[in-house]
Amino acid sequence: MIIGCALFMELIDATAVLTALPQMARDFGEPSVRMNLVVSLYLLAVALFVPVSGWAADRFGPRRVFISAIVLFTAASVACACSGSLLQLSLARLAQGAAGAMMVPVGQVILLRWSPREHLLRAMSYLTIPALIGPILGPPLGGLLVTLLSWQWIFLINLPIGVLGVLLVLRYIPDYPGVRRQPLxxxxxxxxxxxxxxxxxxxxxxxxxxxxxxxxxxxxxxxxxxxxxxxxxxxxxxxxLIDLSLLRIPTFSVTFWGGNLMRIGSASQPFLLVLLFQLCLGLNPLQAGLLSFVGGAGAFLMKLLAVRIVSRFGFKRTLIGNAVLTGLSLAATGMFDIATPYWLVVVVLFASGIIRSLQFSTLGALTFADVSPEQSSGASSLSAMSIQLTMSLSVGVAAALLSLIMSIRGHAAIAQSDVALVMGLAGALCIVSALVYRRLLPNAGATVYAAHAR
Structure with missing residues (x-):
């Protein structure tokens, strides 16, 4: 949960800032279009520093790197809040992105080394909750803080979380020593x-x-x-630096490629829902944010059920069946229109959150099921890189498809049917990932849930 809270802090900050960009532009006297640097530089720093996270965890010890990343992220957050120009804010966001890139993969290394193998699925189910809720909760929370207080509070809320996080890490997480095994x-x-x-x-x-x-x-x-x-x-x-030989491990390879397909298909859902709710259905940002958050509530419920479901059906059948359900639920969310009752929207989004939570909890546990503790740093870095890349690719592909469909159909503004078609294609890609999971052996990853099955 400590590691999950660090991930939550990073994701909230990365998404909440989107709603504050217009106010920042006014305060700095900059054109609104230039404020995209605040988002882009953060993503660039994350991309640049994720590859080195595994080496740093091995070289200096994962707890030391994890604490340093939290301290740097918190200090950079304060620097963002104190910025008086776009240049200062951009430099602070670069430091924030570098710290965020180290926090998540190194936190996973700690989890893999500390958590018993038979408890890995339960641990991963907790860790996936922030990943599902953070991008959904970030925009409405940012809008609330900007409306009631100011944009600086989007960054200042990280200060107490960071201080508490360091204290909890020092108190509860063991200090694995670094090893001088290999040069950078x-x-x-x-x-x-x-x-x-x-x-x-x-x-x-x-x-x-x-x-x-x-x-x-x-x-x-x-x-x-x-x-x-x-x-x-x-x-x-x-x-x-990044050990591609890990892809020779059958379970890691299948979940790597299948998970990439799943994320390319599903990670664009929050982006498409915002367009659907606000531009097509005419909801205000707060209404759209509250509806989107329903899916996060479903993720909470699934953490209680994931272990039982996988223990009953096994990883292979769970991933194949749930990939199909994920695709169908994505296509269903694209069918919302102005006449759809709110209760039906809530039910579908809640079910979609449950399904996606199960899929990513299961993928997270199976990814590292056959990875040895010595390989955990490299596996975590490679996994984090693929997640970062495919999530960005997902939004880019969805936006490109949407533009292409609008151009072909001659639509000057986004129509509900345009979004529905993109959602349907995204769902189809999730269903295709089921073909990758068919390569798994029937007893793949059994050690992860064997204790619960007994």
Whole structure:
């Protein structure tokens, strides 16, 4: 729960700031379009520093790195609140993103080394709750703080959370020592940083129109070229920064590729729901935020049921069946229109939250089921990189599809049927991921839930 709260703090801050951008622009005397730097630089810093998180955890010890990341994130949050210009805020957001990039993967390393293998599924079910609720709760919380107080409070609320987090980590999390095993793979760091940064920032720019299309495509091309160069480098380096040999572990490989497909399909749901509720159905931001939050309530319920469901059906059947349900629930949310009763919207979103929570809890546990403690740092870094990339790709692809559909159908404004079609395609991609999970053995990951089955 301590690690989950750190993840929650990062996700809330990353999304709540979106609602404060207009007020920041007025205070700084800057054009609104330039305020996209506040979001883009944060994402860029996360992309650049995620690859080094595993090496840092091994070299200096995961608890020390985790505490340092919380302290830096909290200090950077205070610096954001005290900023008097866009330049100062941008520099503070870079530091915040770097700290956030270290917090989540290193927190996972601690969880993997400390939590008994048979309790991993339960632990991961708790850890996925912030990941599901944070992006949904962030915008309405940010709007509330901006409306009642000021945009500075979006960052200042991290101060008590950060102080409490450090105290709890010191009190409850064991101090695993660092190991001087291998030097930092500097060429790998440069290639992976440029590759991940170019792809993440490129997809974000493509999805939100942050840059002209030629520059966006150039960024994506640079990211792809660097990623290919890193793969070539990793096959020859004695100690690569990101260990791609982990993909030879059957359960890790299946969940890696299947999870990527699932996130590309499902991670765009909050973005599409905002468009649907506000632009198509005419709801105000608070109403849209409250409806979207219903899915987070479903995630809370699923943490109590995930272990029992997987113990009953096993990982393979749970992932295959739930991938189909995830796709169907996504398509169902796209069918909302002005005549849909609120109670039906709430029921569908609540069920969708339950289904997605089960899928990501199950994926999170199976991903690391056969990963040894010595490989946990590398596995966590590789997993965090894929999550960061696919979530950005999801929004970018959804926005591009929406623009293409509107162009083909001759719509000047977004229509409900346009969003429904994109939601349907996203759901289909989630269903396709079920084909990847069919490669799992029937007893895959049984050690994770065997104790509960008995």
């Amino acid at each position: 793979d500097v060429p790998g760091l440069l290639l992976s940083g440029v590759g991940l940064g170019g792809l993440v920032f490129g997809f974000e720019a493509f999805g939100h129109g942050l840059l002209p299309k030629p520059w966006t495509l150039l960024l994506i091309a640079l990211g792809l070229a660097s990623a290919v160069a890193y793969v070539w480098h990793a096959r020859r380096a004695p100690h690569p």
